[in-house]
Amino acid sequence: MSQVVEVPVPPNCAVFPRLHNADFYDAWRVSTRIPSATALEAFLAVVKATPPWVxxxxxxxxxxxxxxxxxxxxxxxxxxxxxxRDYQPGERLGIFTVVSNRPEELLLTDQDKHLDVVISVYQSSANSSEFTISTVVHTHNWLGKLYMLPVAPLHKLIVRNMLSKVAV
Incomplete structure (x- = not known):
């Protein structure tokens, strides 16, 4: 099994410009078992592997x-x-809303009164099975900051665990 590796947010992915003033962000790289997968297919494989405890x-x-x-x-x-395969911007994809859906990058968001979350599933080269999942959070108020205290470390644990289930 390949490692799930925490990496810098890729400068060419759509969330990179959103890092400015972010309250939280991370990025994880994984090589999946899905040959020639699109970013959407990689995302769906990851969430399909969600463990019951999550x-x-x-x-x-x-x-x-x-x-x-x-x-x-x-x-x-x-x-x-x-x-x-045809999710359009504005459509719901589970707990997220699709911002954009291109073969090489899926951009998702969730917005609430306490924070905004944006997730990128980014494929750095065409037909590669390697993806980087980046999360960027901007809090709006004290409730968002309080919410992120337990969520940030849990997020890292959950993402690493879920990605390991689809890793080569």
Missing amino acids: DFLMALRNRIVSKLGLKNLGVLSKDGLTQR
Whole structure:
């Protein structure tokens, strides 16, 4: 199995310009078992491999934040159930909204009153099975900053775990 490696956000990916004033960001590179996959196919494979404990944590998160007036996002594993190739900007893809969907890069977002999240699934060269998943978060207020205290370390654990399930 290849390693899942934390790397700098690729300068050519769409989230790179959003790093300015970001409250959190990370990027992870993985070589997948999916030959000639598009960015969307890689994303769907990753979320399809969501372990049950991640869905449990998402359900717990949804119960807690609903009391604060934040969105119920559902569970992540539901994203992998729809294997469409033609997601258009503005359409929902599980817990995210599609910003752009090109073969080499899928850009997703979720916006709420406490923060904005943007995710890039980026393929640096055509027909490669290597992808970099980058996440950029901008908080809007104290609630967003408080929310990110437990979420940031959990995010790193979850992403590394999920990517390892599709790694070569």
